Amino acid sequence: MTEKVVIIGSGPAGHTAAIYAARANLNPLMFEGIQAGGQLTTTTVIENFPGFQEGINGMELMTKMKEQSLHAGVRILSEEIHSVQLSSRPFKVKSQTQELESETLIIATGATAKKLNIPGEEQFWQRGISACAVCDGALPAFRNKVLVVIGGGDSAAEEALHLSRFGSKIYLIHRRDQLRASQIMQKRLLKNPKIEIIWNTVVTEAKGQKILESVNLKNVQNGEIKNLACSGLFYAIGHTPNTNFLKNQILLDKEGFIITQSNSTKTSIKGVFACGDVQDRYWKQAITAAGTGCMAALETERFLTGVD
Ligand code: NDP
Numbered sequence: 001m002t003e004k005v006v007i008i009g010s011g012p013a014g015h016t017a018a019i020y021a022a023r024a025n026l027n028p029l030m031f032e033g034i035q036a037g038g039q040l041t042t043t044t045v046i047e048n049f050p051g052f053q054e055g056i057n058g059m060e061l062m063t064k065m066k067e068q069s070l071h072a073g074v075r076i077l078s079e080e081i082h083s084v085q086l087s088s089r090p091f092k093v094k095s096q097t098q099e100l101e102s103e104t105l106i107i108a109t110g111a112t113a114k115k116l117n118i119p120g121e122e123q124f125w126q127r128g129i130s131a132c133a134v135c136d137g138a139l140p141a142f143r144n145k146v147l148v149v150i151g152g153g154d155s156a157a158e159e160a161l162h163l164s165r166f167g168s169k170i171y172l173i174h175r176r177d178q179l180r181a182s183q184i185m186q187k188r189l190l191k192n193p194k195i196e197i198i199w200n201t202v203v204t205e206a207k208g209q210k211i212l213e214s215v216n217l218k219n220v221q222n223g224e225i226k227n228l229a230c231s232g233l234f235y236a237i238g239h240t241p242n243t244n245f246l247k248n249q250i251l252l253d254k255e256g257f258i259i260t261q262s263n264s265t266k267t268s269i270k271g272v273f274a275c276g277d278v279q280d281r282y283w284k285q286a287i288t289a290a291g292t293g294c295m296a297a298l299e300t301e302r303f304l305t306g307v308d
Contacts, residue, residue: 002090002101003029005300007074008081009108009242011038012286013276015065016293017106017300022072024301029102030069030076031095037062038110039277040286046135049286061286086249086269104271104303106296107246107258111239111277111284116150120206124233128212131235133159134285137166141211142232144168148215150203151236152176157185159236164194171228172197175220206233241278257281265296273299 005021007014010032021028040046040058047055056064069076077095085092090101113131115121121129130136133149137159147167149160152174160172172189177199179186189195198217204225205216214229241257251259251268258267258274265273275296276289302308 002103003027004102004304005029005104005106005297006031006091006093006100006102007106007108008093009033009038009110009276009278010036010066010076011040011062011108011110011276011289012065013110013278013289013293013296014038014106014108015062015069016290017108017273017275017297018069018074018293019065019072020294020297021106021300022069022074024297026297026301026304028074028106029100030074031079031081031093032066032076033080033109034078036078037066039113045139046286047138048135081245083245084249086272089271091272104273104300106265106293106300107267107272107274107278108276108289108293108296109242109245109278110289111241111257111281113235113239114237115235116203116237118203118205120208120212124206124208124212127210128208128231129206129233129235132284133162133234133236137163137232137234142166145231146171146229147232147234148173148203148228148230149234149236150174151238152179152181153236153238154181154185155238156236157181157189159234160195161185161188161192163232163234164192167194167232170195171230173201173203173217174199175202176200203233239277239281239284241281243278253281255281265292265299271303273303 005026005028007030045055079095083094146169148171150173200221203215204218207214243256258279260279265275273296275292
């Protein structure tokens with residue numbers, strides 16, 4: 001049997017696409033992968049997803065999305081897709097245990113925040129270390145505290161500026177003596193009295209007892225190591241899209257993000273749609289991922305009914 005729609009990935013983009021596709025009678029099959037629920041399952045409280053005034057735990061939000069998908073009739077397999085064949089339709093997708101065909105494909109495999117792999121990183125991940133200041137910055141643990149951001153791009157600038165509304169002092173640690181961030185973001189950073197940039201420096205260790213209490217910083221020019229007391233450490237060193245299984249099959253940008261058409265989830269292959277962080281190196285929010293998931297399902301339906 002050829003499936004109408006196979007959805008790969010189970011974050012907010014995948015589940016929104018699944019709910020819409022099921023309600024459109026497309027009988028979608030989702031491969032939820034091994035880390036079901038995606039990046040949100042590794043965060044703590046989510047306070048910026050509409051409908052949850054008191055905030056909601058990331059795992060709980062993704063459990064609710066999965067329940068809603070199941071309720072809508074989505075079939076969900078807890079397997080990862082290892083390879084796809086997109087050169088002709090129906091497309092072929094292959095997991096560990098099966099190979100099947102589908103008329104269309106919605107790719108929602110997300111991205112993974114880059115880490116540094118330094119001592120203390122795993123121990124204090126979500127106990128002071130976060131890869132999303134926009135999600136976590138306003139939490140009580142970070143209010144009126146010294147906070148550290150790593151990176152020199154627009155995300156780092158944006159995160160430092162965002163955190164300056166909550167923290168008492170924000171240090172931006174950058175490994176070079178020049179920022180990659182746009183001029184306008186640089187100006188805003190330099191004008192903000194709460195933000196101090198520490199140049200030519202990398203974070204080498206996260207330290208604490210139960211939660212993060214300090215970081216070790218190394219000056220890359222003279223090798224000097226200093227300890228800096230802080231309550232929060234925010235990574236803004238980029239994301240890696242989860243597209244290894246798509247190499248040579250579909251158009252990716254130089255960092256591996258799927259290229260989609262403007263204001264659309266259409267990819268370089270007709271009948272293959274991409275939504276969420278796997279095609280978004282810019283906004284990277286649960287709600288924007290959900291929005292593009294909705295677009296992907298609607299565009300899939302239009303494609304299958306010959307409207308588009
Ligand atoms: P970028 O790739 O632009 O920047 C990553 C930063 O992290 C760089 O400064 C890089 O240093 C640094 N970095 C990478 N790896 C390490 C490491 N191992 N140790 C220390 N530092 C490291 O990613 P962003 O997420 O900032 O931005 C992605 C895209 O999204 C960009 O196109 C950006 O313009 C856009 N964006 C725009 C925003 C806006 O305009 N409001 C907001 C957010 C993102 P180095 O510079 O030395 O390479």
